[in-house]
Amino acid sequence: MTVGVVGLGLIGGSFVKAYHEAGERVLIWNRSATTRDFALLSGDADGVLDEESCKYCDLILLCIYPEAAIRWLEDFAPHLGAHSVVMDSCGTKRVVCEACFPLAERHGFTYFGGHPMAGTHFSGYKYARADLFHGAPMVLVPPAFDDIELLDRVKGLLAPAGFGSFSVTTAERHDEMIAFTSQMAHVVSNAYIKSPTARSHKGFSAGSYRDMTRVAWLNAPMWAELFLENKDNLLRELECLIDNLNAYKLAMETEDRERLAALLEEGKQRKEEVDGK
Secondary structure, eight states, rough: OOEEEHHHHHHHHHHHHHHTTTTTEEEOSSSSHHHHHHHHHTTTTTEEEEEGGGGGOOEEEEEOHHHHHHHHHHHGGOOOOOOOEEEEEOOHHHHHHHHHHHHHHHHHHHEEEEEOOOOOOOOOOGOOOOOTTTTTTTEEEEOSOOOOOHHHHHHHHHGOOOHHHEEEEHHHHHHHHHHHIIIIIHHHHHHHHHHHHHHHHHHOOOOHHHHHGGGOOOOOOHHHHHHHTTHHHHHHHHHHHHHHHHHHHHHTTTTOHHHHHHHHHHHHHHHHHHOOO
C-alpha cells in the first residue's frame, strides 16, 4: 500500500509512523520543509507527496485545518488516480465534506470524511507516535451509506493505524456531537483556567484540577477555526451550560441547600445514566 499524509502535526505524524511501522510506503507533504525533511531523514517516510507521486497513492490522509484541506485537494484533485481514497482528519465535517465530496465526484476518486478520536494536549511532529490510534474510535462520513464494499475497503486501508472501532454518520450529526464531546470541553477548560486564583493553586490542587485544565493547553488558531465553523452547535451547547450554571448560582445566592443538593444529585445521576458508574 502507498499512503500519502498531508500535514505533519501530531495526527499526521502519528499516521506516518503507524503506516511506516506496518511496512507500508509513506509519502509526505508539509508546509514546513524543515519538518518534512526531518521525517524523511529519520526514515519515517519514503518520499515526498507531489503532483506526480499522488496518483499512485491508495490512501491520502489530510491532517491539516479544514480550510487548508479544501485548498490542498482543489490543487491536487486533477492529479489523483481513480483508485485513490482521500480522507480528511478534521475536527469538523460539514464545511470540508461539502467542498470535497463534489471535487471527488468531478475528478473520479473517492473521498471520505474522517475524524480519529485520539490525541493529546501536545502538538507537533515530535509528539507523534505510532500507537496513538491503537484502540481509539474512528468516525467516518462516507459519500454513500449503502456501499458496504467501499466501507470495508476503507476500514482495510485504515487497519495499520490500529483503530478499535468505527462509527459511520453524517457530517451534520458529527458536528452536533463533537460540539458537546470535544469543543465544549476545550472552551470550558480554557475559560476555567483564567480565574485569578489559578496563579496560586499549587499545593491545593489534585486530580480534579488536572482533569479540568488538561485541554486548556490547545492549538489556538486551529480551535478558533473549528469553533467558528461549528458555531451553531457550539453556541447551543454553551447556552445550555450557562443555563445550568445559573441554576447552581441561584441556589447558592439564595442559600437554597435543598435545591442545590437536588441539582448536584441530578448531575451525578445523569453521569451514571450516560457513562455508568
